[in-house]
Amino acid sequence: MDVQQVRSLDEIIKNNLNSxxxxxxxxxxxxxxxxxxxxxxxSTLAAGKEHDFEVAAFYFDAAKEVRPPKIIKVGLIQHSIVLPTNEPIDKQRDAIFFKVEKLIDIAASEGVNILCLQETWPMPFFLCTGEKEEWKEFAEAADNGPSFQFLSKLAKKYKMIIVSPILENDNGVWWNTAVVIDENGNYLGKHRKNHLPSVGSFSETAYYLPGNIGHPVFETKYAKIAINICYGRHHALNWLMFGLNGAEIVFNPAATVPEFGESFWGIETRNAAIANSYFTCSINRVGTEVFTTKVGQKEITRSFYGSSYVTAPNGHRTPGLSRDKDGLLVVEMDLNLCRQVKDHWGFNMTARLDMYAKEIKKSLSGE
Structure with missing residues (x-):
């Protein structure tokens, strides 16, 4: 069976088991x-049918307690590019804006408070081409570039926190960055990707530097959130630091292909949610992107597998969106579950961070 014909693991299971x-x-x-x-x-179902995107929605409860419930809705968007990669860059970006705006409108109508887009969402993932200068127009300022200006209006209109992963240009230096826009459309801050792959055609070190901001957690109107960009999900200590800094939700916007670890896509962020007692939200782009390099006219094809999903602190997770279709995942969650799971399992209480720190220091010193 063609790998692209497999819509989702959930669909395979559902179609082959009795009730x-x-x-x-x-x-x-x-x-x-x-x-x-x-x-x-x-209206949401009708819009999905009209524009050919998938919409799914689930919820996570918490036990009743003295504190009132702290219920919010999170939205995750996975999408394909629109125009061929040899079209003018401004037209490619504007076409993606037009598509994504429809999805954000639907998210708002479903009451989403915090929305996260996929890694470098306003552009094709050209980082497999080995070329840089040809794509420089996609790199933009974090706090006033085209993506920020576009999303700022929507964030303000819908009183929504929006996480916008982009290719950042900071005075000529590139970074893989996630920008956080608050509910009034203001720039709240950013996180830069800490860990960069150099595996196969994922040679991101040729384009930008490893993050220099650490592990910021943003205290928004709705929740304390953090962003662990793509490859960072393979590093357990990256997840740990966001938890130590107080995150209730950690987003993992990604751009990853089947041959690059699809077998553990459904494992790593789920493990992180369990180990750190917070919600994790995994967003992967979808669709096929075709590039022709300027040098040698080499054709490169990359197909992404979507499958975006959310995991709760107790390890329960939602089904994933499909592997081959644009989609919006809406998840209602009670953030009280974070504290309840911490109290139940006692991971923070039983952690031996002092011992780890001592042994890490020893390892770094070469003793």
């Missing part, structure tokens, strides 16, 4: 027998 088997599979694999689907508006 009792499916319930037991869900209990073991997802952590709960029921996916806890949220009812979507008829």
């Amino acid at each position: 009792e088997q499916l319930k037991e599979y869900n209990r073991i694999h997802y952590g709960r027998t029921d996916h806890c689907e949220l009812k979507l508006q008829d």
